[in-house]
Amino acid sequence: MTSPSPRSGLMDRPDSYGPVTRVLHWAMAALLAWQWLGMAVKLVLGRQPLAAFFVGTHASVGLMLLALILLRLVWAGLNAGRRPPHGDGWLGKLAKAGQGVLYLLLLVVPSLALLRALGGTRPLRAFGTEVFAGRETAVPWMTAPADAVHGFLAWTLLVLVTGHVLMALVHQWLLRDGTLRRMA
Ligand code: HEM
DSSP states (O other), rough: OOOOOTTTTOOBBBBBHHHHHHHHHHHHHHHHHHHHHHHHHHHHHOHHHHHHHHHHHHHHHHHHHHHHHHHHHHHHTTTTSOOOOOHHHHHHHHHHHHHHHHHHHHHHHHHHHHHHHSSSSSSSTTEEEEEEOOOOOOOOOHHHHHHHHHHHHHHHHHHHHHHHHHHHHHHIIIIIOOOHHHOO
């Protein structure tokens, strides 16, 4: 008989996600909600103090999200084969593919914004500190991708996350198979 790993309480199991995965999941959900709420306020209300407040936190929260998704990818790798299965059949495959697209967008959306900031003329400030200074002249190949798609992909991510939440509710209220409890 093998003795349990000392980390096993933190790791995921086939019947439920462990505490590290849960903290990463819900922290990212809260920070994403903050980003979308802030940008929606900016779009709806225009330039005013509440929107300026949200815009002022956007890069800091976005960089935090980038750090969390990188941690999450490493953690997913360490938990490969231990996680609750998605199920067989096309629904299971669809759920897996959907999760893959979510992970991809969670990586691409803040990464492109960071690349734009690195190639731009304005300094990047996060958590009240200057992360790096702006360049004298912008580098178009670094700024163009985020100019073209950062907002579009961020709203696409919102649509996918909304679908993800709706599916979790379908599992909870219609299928009653305990899917939400594994993460909640
Ligand atoms: C997962 C993280 C992030 C999410 C979900 C997100 C989301 C968004 C959304 C929804 C918009 C509004 C687009 C529109 O006006 O329709 C936006 C704009 C913006 N974001 Fe982010 N963002 C993230 C990370 C970042 C980071 C890390 C930075 C900076 C380093 C950044 C900088 C900007 C800037 C400068 C804008 C205004 C220009 C534009 O629309 O591209 N964002 N973001």
